[in-house]
Amino acid sequence: MFGSIVTAVSLRRCFYLSAVVLVLSTLMAAVIIVKLSPLESVKCQPHAVTPAVEWSTISNQQLESVTAVQADDNKKENNDKKYKEMREKIVQNKIARMSRKMRNKVLPLLSNNTIVEPNYNVHIFYYAWYRSLSYDRAWKHWNHAYLPNWKKNDKRVFPDGNHEPPADIGANYYPSLGCYSSMDPKVIDLHMKQLKEAGVGVVVVSWTPPTANDNTDSIMPDLLDTAHRYHLKIAPHIEPYAGRNPINLIEHIRHLFNKYGSHPALYRMKRQEDDTVLPVMYIYDSYVFPSTAWRELLSERGNLTLRGTEIDAIYIGLLVESQHRNHIKKSHFDGFYTYFAVNGFSHGSSWKNWKELNKFAIQNKLLFIPSLGPGYIDTQVRPWNSENTRHRRHGQYYEMAWRNVLNSGANIVSITSFNEWHEGTQIEPAKPASNKDFTYLDYEPEGPNFYLNLTKLWVDLFTKKHSNSNAKD
Incomplete structure (x- = not known):
């Protein structure tokens, strides 16, 4: 019986212990589930939870x-x-x-009313090719056409056709005289008076023979007569007219001598070799003829030599590139000039080369005549050529050009130009003007006569420099 009691007690104790264990296990499991459930609820989400977004919010964000x-x-x-x-x-x-x-x-110096005498070692390029509707019944040169681009790879589009004077002319500046005629005696008289007062001595006149379409021969008598009244001299500047060659050039030079050779205003100077006094002829684009052809004309041994004949002269060739020095020498020219007013455009027109070119001339007994100008702009004729524009900078470009001439040692200088309006190199007076499409450049605020006055100043300095040099020699 005692054993039965013990067994019953043991069974009851096991039951209570099992019940306690079950309750404790249940409580522990509940605690674990409660602690783990927040973690699992996040981890098991397939995507991150983001708050809901209203369409109005999106619109506001896009607007912002x-x-x-x-x-x-x-x-x-x-x-x-x-x-x-x-x-x-x-x-x-x-x-x-x-x-x-x-x-x-400069302007205080320009106010000096001192009269200067013409210096015959100062030459200036002059163009007598302008014609007006009122005087000549037709326009010439003021209505210059836009020229085609010489750069074939340049695909830019530029204007073409002709200008329509008087409001629209082929120039970036507008002349104070308006669109004048070079044939007008009043214009010629004013031009020669202006040049004389500026101290220029020799007017180098662009010339083509009577057979040329755009010839300027017909105006030579009036130019020579008027220049003579103002104690100026005239030298022909023979242009590259159509068909020009060494053979017909002889005939055209003969024509010049026959008609004007005895005129007192035709410019003459001494040849260095023998002190013979001869007329002076500038030859533009002389390098297009080979030196062998020129040698026939200009060498004393040439088969067609002009030397020692009635049409002998001081012949001045154009030097553009460096190699043209040899061309000038082999051709037997008496000297050379550089023409272009664009510093850096060519070897000859680059100021930095003038000392060297003067040295070459001295070594070979040649005349060196550097050409300077007040600036350059031709975009009303060559609208694609703006890279060669040289701004005047209120006379500072002109000043630098003159200073380089003074430093070069050259004792003759040429100015490009009095009135080459197409290329904007003129020192002739200009005035403010405009049309509906274009505003012309001018010389303001210094005034229309600014470059004539500057020329007078620099010619005076050039004259004094060489007078002092001669006195020392």
């Missing part, structure tokens, strides 16, 4: 984004505008400084 872009664009546009305005202001200030400098430095 667009507004931001527009603000950036406006800011850039404003910055560009401010930069442009700043650049324009800098340029205007620079121009104003140049103008003030020129007024302070």
Whole structure:
């Protein structure tokens, strides 16, 4: 019985223990589930949970984004505008400084009313090819055509056709006299008077024979007579007219001598070799003939020699490239000039080369006549040629050119030009003008006569320099 009691107690104790264990296990499991459930709820989500977004919010965000872009664009546009305005202001200030400098430095000198005598070692290129509707019943040269681009690979589109004077002319500047005729005696008289007062001595007149379409021979008598009244001299500048060759050139030179050879205004000078006094002839584009052809005309041993004949002269060839020095020498020219007013355009027109060219001339007993000008711009005739523009900078470009001539040692100088309006090299007075499509350049604020007055100043300095040099010698 005692054993039965013990067994019953043991069974009851096991039951209670099992019940306790079950309760404790259940409680522990519940605690674990409660602690783990938040972690598992996140880990088991297939995507990150994001708050719901309303369409109105998207629209507002897009609007804000667009507004931001527009603000950036406006800011850039404003910055560009401010930069442009700043650049324009800098340029205007620079121009104003140049103008003030020129007024302070040069204009007091220009107010000097001293009369200067013509210097026959100062030559200037002159063009008598302009014709007007009122005087000649037809336009010539003021209605110059736009020239085709010589750069075949340049695909830019430029204007073509002819200009329509008087409002629209083939030039970047507008003459104070308007679209005049070179045949008008009043114009010729004024031009010669202006040149005389500027101290220029020799007017190198662009010339083509009577057989040429655009000939200037018919105006030579009036030019010579008027130049003589003002104590000036005239030298022909023989242009490359159609069909020009050494054979017909002889005949055309003979024509010049027969008609004008005895005129007192025809410019003559001594030849260095034998002191013979002879007329002077400039030959433009002389290098297009081979030196062998020129040698036949200009060498004393040439089969067609002009030397020692009634049409012997001081013949001046054009030097463009460096190798033309040998061409000038082998051709037996008496000297050479450089013509172009564009510093850096060619070897001959580059100021830095003038000392060397003068040295070459001295070594070979040749005349060296460097050509300088007040600037260059021809975009109303060659609109594709802006790279060769040389801005006048209120006379500073002209000043640098003259200083380089003075430093070169050359004792004769040529000016390009009095009135080559197509290329913007003129020193003839210009005035402000415009049409509906174009505003012409001018000499303001210094005034229309500014470059005539500057020329007078520099001719005076050139004359004094060489007078002092001769006195020392």
